[in-house]
Structures are given as structure tokens and as C-alpha cells.
Amino acid sequence: MPVLRNFFAACAALLLIASCSLPRGAALQSEVLNESSAENPSFQVVSVTRANMPAIASWPRTGWENEHEWPGTSSGPSSNVISTGDQVDIVIWDSQENSLLTSEAEKSTLMSGVEVGPDGAIFVPYVNKVYIRGLTPAAARTRVQEQLIQIAPSAQVQLKLTQGRTNSVELVGGVAAPGAYQMPSRNYKVLSLIADGGGIQPSLRNPRVRLIRGGATYEISASQLLESGARNTLLRPGDTVIVEQDDHSFTALGASGKEDLIYFPKDDLAAMEAISLMGGLTDFRADPKGVLVLREYRVKHLRSDGSAPRMQQVVFSFDLTSADGLFAAKKFLINPGDTVLATESPITSTQTVFGLVGTVFGLTRQASTLSNL
Template sequence: MRSTNVTGVALACVLAGLLAGCSALPATGPSTQQITSVGEGKALTDYVLVNLDQRAVDILSQYRVTAFSQRFAAPRPKPNQIVGIGDGLSITIFEAGQGGLFSSEYGARVTFAQRVDSDGTITVPYGGKIKASGSSPQEIEKRIVAALEGRAIQPQALVAIQETVERTYVLAGEVANGGRKPISAAGDRILDAIASGGGLRAAAYETRVTLQRGNAQGSAIMKDLIDNPPENVYVQPGDRVYVARDPEIFLAFGAVTKPGPTEFGSEKVTLLEAVGKSGGLVDSRSDPGAFFVFRYEPDSALKQIKPDYDGRFGAKVPVVYRVDLRDPRAYFYAKGFTVRDRDVLYVANSALTELQKFLTIIGQARNLASTYETLDRTLINPRN
């Protein structure tokens, strides 16, 4: 009799454990109800839910990346007319006739190079130390002529900046020729800077450009800089430009054939193409009416899509777009909806799939109950 009690207790525990699993069925992600509602009469608080339609697609098609233009917008740097410490100068001194200090078989002139010393000066033969740092080449020319008056024959000087240290930026990463680069007198934009490094080693649509200026940093895909000219900002002295192969990807989860990260593999990917790249939906599991895209949107775009949005999330808004692929029009929406880097695509399981899981658990419980019943009978009436 004791064994029967033990068996009954064990059976009750197993059944309770299995049936408890009905409230937390194994799944690859949240259910449709969990995404679209948090309870009767309650509003979503962690993100904004948008049912994708043609109006939303039209608004989003006007979106342009603003990684650089808003954060790093600056006018063209002034022409390189101020000499700094460490700069390399080319100095030419002329005399009015032969027989002077700088006369030689090549004429009455001499050209030499000087680098501005740490104290901000240069050294001119027969003229001594001359202040150069913080001055224009024309000012340095006048000081050289003044230092040589009475020694050289009607001297004149020409000063040109050959190498600048203060007016430079650093170019590094996946370029043919990186290093410290001078900013030209006309000013250089990011694309100019990359061109000065010998160009890219990877395709523009899979190359990420990162710009660091002081404590500020931003990054964008190279193709966006080409397509959106305002993003191609001027490089400033002290900037660091880093180029790396970092393909754009989207992540697909749930009832898709090939879940996980997938590279765009082209310059632009629509939502319909992304579904294809993920192998399509799993017919036996997916809910075509529960196809979701998770991303952050600028608040300016969301306010156009949902005029009643209260702005509670700030500049970047977590948005979940819902696409109902049971509606034929949704295929046109999906064809016009452009996937962005690091978007998350999720397809929820159908309600039938969840029911099948529930019935499977019940079936397991029945099988175990039968096993325990047989074991119980064996313990009561053991065979000799």
C-alpha cells in the first residue's frame, strides 16, 4: 500500500510539472499577443507599434542618414596660411646681384628647408633665429628680409609651407595608404580624405566610415556618404577617420527558414528581399499576419507617421512595425520598405503551432501517467 502512495505522489508531481509548462511553452520568441498588447485596457510603454501601410512607407522613403551632417557640420577650413610648431617650410632667399652672401655658380639665390622648432622659431643663415609659429608665410618673409638688411645685397625672401602638423588628420583602417595627412588649402571632405589614402579595399556598400572629432564620434556606411552629399562633411584639424569593412546586416528570428544575421549583399535591401534572404517563412509554423520589424526611428519621422505620438522616448524611438502578409497589399508595402543596418525581423508562431505544442505536452503527460499506472500495478502484484 505504501508503494501505491509513493507512486501516486510521483505521478501527481509529474503531471503538475508538465501542465505548468502550458503557460510557458517553448518558443523562438514572443507571441503575437505579447508584442501587440500588454493587457486589457493597457497601453504599450516600451515601444511604439505601427501597422505598416503605404503612408508609412512613403514617409520612411524620405529618410536620410544624418550620422555626420548634424554632429560634425563645419565650414571649410581656412586656407593654410598660419605656420605652426613642427611645420616644414621651404625658404628661398634672393639677392639683387652676384657676390653676395648667397651667390653661387647657380645664381644669386639659395633654397633650403627648415622645420619650426619647439620654441616657434626657425634659423636663417646670417639672419639667426626668426619667429615663425603663429605667423603667415608673408610675415616670416618680411622678418627674414629685415634680419638680412645690411648683410645681403637687397635681399628678398619666399616662404612656402611644405608640411603641416597642426592642420592634419589621421586616416587609418582598410585603405591602401593610411597615416597622418595634411589638409589641403582648398579643404578636404571625408571622401577626399579616403581618396588621398588610395581608396577602399572593399565595396562602398559594405565599408563603414567612422569619424572621431574630440570626444564626439559617428559612423556611416560609405555608400550613404556618396548618396547624401551633406554627410560628406569637411575634415577638420585633429580629426581621425577610420575605415573598416563592416557589412550591413539584418537579423531574422522566429518562424523563418534561415534565422540569424544576414548580410545585405547589395546596396539596398527591401523587406520583401530580406524575407527571401532568410529563406522565407516556415509554412508549418509561421503566422503571416504577425511579421514584425524592430528598429529605432528618429522622432521626427515617427511624428509624421503617428501625429498623436507624445514624444516620450526622446530623439530615438523604439518602433515595432507590423506587416500582415495575408493582405495582398502588404506585399507592395514590403517591396517599398527599405531594411536598415541592424534591423531585427521577427515572425511569430501561429496559434495552431502553440496549440500543437500544448497537445504534445498533454500527450507526454498521458504517456507518463500510463507508465506510472503500470509500475504501480507491478509493485502491488509482483510476479513470482
Template sequence: MVALSVVVSIVASCALPRSGPNRNELFAGSVQREGDAFVVEVNQRVIAATSIVPALGFSQAFQNAGPTSTEVIRPGDVLGLTIYENVEDGLLAGQGTNSALINEVTVDGAGFIFIPYAGRIRAAGNTPEQLREIITRNLDEQTPDPQVLVRREAGDGATVSIAGAVGGQGIYPVERATRTLSGMLAAAGGVNVEPDIAQITVVRGAHSGTIWFEDLYANPQFDIPLRGGDRILVEEDSRSFTSLGATGTQARVPFDSQTISAIEAIATVGGLQSNLADPTGVFVLRNEPEEIAESVLGRSDLIGAQRMIYVLDLTAPTGMFEARDFVIRDGDTVYVTEAPFTQWNKALSALTGTLGTANSIAGLAE
């Protein structure tokens, strides 16, 4: 038995296949043992210090911007005019009629339109009613008691662009029904990714803001008024974590909800491999910002981001609860070590396989 143990130990010390470092090797790389990472066992204090999830939302500048008037005429708008004259043979009306219909009058880049006999008139900045009064005054000098109707038909003076994961990408006018973010998204066909991982970004000049799609309806203040020139991007959450070791799947895993805990991350990849995994050796590797690392370690002398290895022991009395409460963040690596007996089994299999092969060769030689 002693000889067998020695042989097995020798075989085990060789480079047997495995999924990564074991628990002892990870602890050996800690700062406390002259390594380059802080190894910290997860408890409620650590959970409280690390459960910071970046918040999404619009700044006060976005939220406090009042609704824009959809009635004000802007450069690029297209107008329609109907002019009634109180004479049989008017200036603009055709023969036998007393009205003239002028369609598709485009407001030029300077904000002006041209109406025969009324001249060049500034339309931009006026409502249709104000423009009607201006045209009426100008025509009143040419024809008695003219009556004018002004319609704002369409235009690209106040538009926003929508791109990304929506039903219909394109350029949309800011109108009464689409002057808020929710109305504009509805006009574009809504989002076509899972709502709980959809993000909405609004770019206005040099400023931008991003929110979760669900927060648009949960927080009415995020349903901001839009401005001409706004750019709206709808995209799926790009955060992910990496799963390695004795888990059901070793892969880069995208987030499927706004927050995900360590226990949910393990479940997402198929749980622990019961024949390989060491439930006392669940590790989360992360580059932690300086202020969080100092809070976790109770120090104030750290400089810059720190390499942290968080240890979860699922066999501890509160281990499952701590894994449930520990928040996984973007870029984390969730690594599960192999149980010690796994290497023993591999060593034993290698030994028995080697002896079997030797016996076979010996048999052939005889």
C-alpha cells in the first residue's frame, strides 16, 4: 500500500489533464503570499461593498427639457395653403372659382416661403395660425378680404433618427404623437430584443444618456421630450461573464437580465459538474475599482484597480445565500475548481492504464 501510494503520488505530480488551477494554487497566488491578487472570502460585508451596479438614466438636462411645440414651423417643413378671394376674378383663383389651392410649399433653409402677390414671407418660428395672419395681411393689399388656410403637412425640419434593434429604423418627424421618447419608439415599431435587456441611448449634441427600456415605463421622468436632431439607438445589453472550470459549460455568457447573482450565473451554465466540481472552490475573478477594493479590504492605501479573487464556499451554512446575494458584474470570470479526489482518480486511472498496457506488452512478448 505504501508503494502504491508513492507511485500514485508520482503520477499525480505529473501533468495530468485538468480544467485549471486548484483551490490551493489560487490561494498561493494571493497578495498575502506574495502573489498579485487579493483573495477574499465572501461574507455579508463583502456583498454589501461589491453590490454596486452601474445605474442608467438621463441627466437633469434631459429630464428638465420642456416639451417642444409641434405646431411651430421650421425650415424644411412642407405647407399647404388654401386662399379664398371675395371676387369672381381673383388674383390666384382659377376661372370660375373663388379659391386657390397651393400644395407642397417648402420652407427654405433660411425659414422663408414665397407666395404669389404676398411676396417672400418668413414662416419659420411661426405657428400655422400666425403665418395665416401674415399672409392675409400681405394679400389684403392685392385682393379684397382674402381668407387663408395654412396646413402643416410634413417636413424634415424637426426629425429624429432611430437605429438599432427597432421594428423600423429611419428618420421620423417630431409630431404631436411622437414628441416623447416612448411615442417615437412606438412609431418606429417598438424594440425587437428582449425588453429586460434592451437599452435606449439618446444622443443630443455633445450629450447622451442611456436607460433600460423597462425603466422608460417604470419611471415616467425618463419619457423625455425629444428635440429635432436627436439620435436614438436601441441595442441589446452587451455585458457578459466568462465561465470556466468544472461547470456545465465553459464559455463567454451574455447577461440575460439587468442583474445576475453568482448562483444564477452558475445555474445559467448548467450548474456544477457533480463528478468533478469542488463546491468549496467557487471563485469570481475581477478587476475591482480602487474605492470598492479599499472598502472590501478595509484599507486606504491602494492605487488604481486591484485584482480580486472572491471565494464562495457553497457547503458553508450560509454559502448558498451568499452566492445568491453576490452580484456578478460585466467582465467577471466565474471559475469552479475540481475536487481533490478528481486528481486522485485521474492519477489512479493513469496508473492502472499504464500497468494494463505494460501487462499487454508483456503478454505479447511471451
């Protein structure tokens, strides 16, 4: 009979469902953490609560490449200091008759574009070398005049400084006018350089400022640089300042509104904010008790006393069904390179099976009804 054949077909379908796993868009929490109960697990599981958040917050932050602390501000001399490669224009006035430095028709002589040598000295006729490196223009004028006293007691000196390439700094990218900038004084600071370059382009995502000085690289977000004058560091000749957008990101996976590489909109991004950027947890799919953050630490970060992770790979677990878990997620910081996984609720598979069963038996009842007509 057709009804009987439909019934057996429905039973076969149920057996097939029971023998095969249903397709899912995300893993279950138990599947991910299954290995943690093994005798020798390869990763560490940490259930994040308000009680252990202070300890976790003290663990090393991962994903930030530059380990040098941003240099603080300091004060330099208010005037320029002469360096090797600078040039000076010297005007010598001497009213004395038969002067070695001037003629009867001209009571002044100009020495233009005299370069400060590698030894820090300039050459002045009849005096030889005068060492002026490290002096301000005013102090250098006085020193040149003092050296001239022995041949021209009444001589007066004027001195003008033109800074060389060694007294410049480079501004690269992320501003309206990048390029090399002469330092107007030794009190030239990072924010002044950025302002001279036209300011940071507003289109940059969470712009960051990088300072390359010698063999060290320092980095800070523009927002942190702007919020405190203590971070407006004093520039040195030869510094390079780079302005660029933030490319740090985390990976969003699982039963969330968005599965993608998500860039940091700011430096300190809490787990709750990360979930929001992911589009939240998917209704009827996600397990709010199984939000996981996967992170890798360096070997040098490992400790066995609880002050740091004891294993390189760590899975942080959050229960967002409790106030304790919600508050912990508001404090827990996501690091660049983390993976935030919204696991799937085990109830979802059960509901799917019941739905299929209901559909099958509904078809069976319909077939029985039709056969009785």
C-alpha cells in the first residue's frame, strides 16, 4: 500500500539522520575543548570571570610588534644648536685703517655659505679654525669675534645659521604634505611636525604614529598621542615619523552575524565590543555559554606560577548567560591576531532533528488521509 511505503520511507530517513551528523555552521564548545580533558592537552583553557580578570590582565599582550616604550617629552634649548653640515654666513665689520679683513672702500666683508666641518670647525682667514659645533648662533658669533680680536681688536661680527640636512626630520605618509622638514629649533616636537605636514588625514582608520630613531622603532596611536602632552616627544635630527592607519585585526568565526577579518577601531578593544563588531551572536544558533577566544603566546611569556600562561596556546571561555561572565567580557581585552569563536548551541541540532521528524510524520499523515479518500 502507498501509505505503508511512505511510512517505511520516513523511517529510513530518520535512520539516515541518526547515522550522519547534520551540517552546522560552527563547532560546539565541547568539540573545541574536548582535548583539554586529555592527560597531556596541547592547549590551556581559562574560564574568564571577574575573580580572575585582574590576573589575566597582567599577562603579556600579544600582537603588538614594537616593544619599545614611547619616549616621553623633554625640553631642549630654545635656540638652534649648530651641527656638522650646517652653513653659516659671517659678516665682519672693521673700521680700522689697513685692516686685514676689509678694504678702504668697504668696511665689511662677507663670508657666505661657510660649512661646519666634520670636526665641528669653520675656517676664518688669519684665524684658522674656529670650533662652533654645539653652540647656538649667538654663542658662535661671540666665539668668532673673540678669535678676531688678536688681528682686529675693533671688529664686529654678524652670524646667520642655515641648517643642513643633518638638522632635518622626515615625515612619511598619512599627512597632507609628507617630506623632509628642517627643525626650526631644538624644541621641535612630534605634534608640531605633524601639524606642519598638514595634519593627519581624516580617512585613516585608527591612525598610528611610528617614530624611527637610530635602530629603535616606537609606536603609538594618534589618539593616545593627542590625549597627553607627556607623549609629545622631542624630535632629534635624523628622526623619521611615519603616520599610517592601523592594520591590527582579529578573526571572527562561528555563529555570529559576521565571519571575517575585523580591524581594530581603537587600541583597547574589549571582548564584548569585539562581539558587537562581529554582528552579535546569531539567534537560535549561537551558544552564549560558549564564546571562545583563541590566542597564542611566545615561549618567553610562559610561567608556571599563574602570573602568565603556562602553555603557548590558550583558549579563553566566556559564559554570557551570567552577569559575572558579561562583566568579565567587558574587561577582557582582545589582542591583535586573536580568533573570537561563537560556538553553536547543541540545542540547534536537536531542534533540526525534531523539525525533520515532524515534517516526515506530517507527510505520513497526509499520505494516510489521501489513501482513505
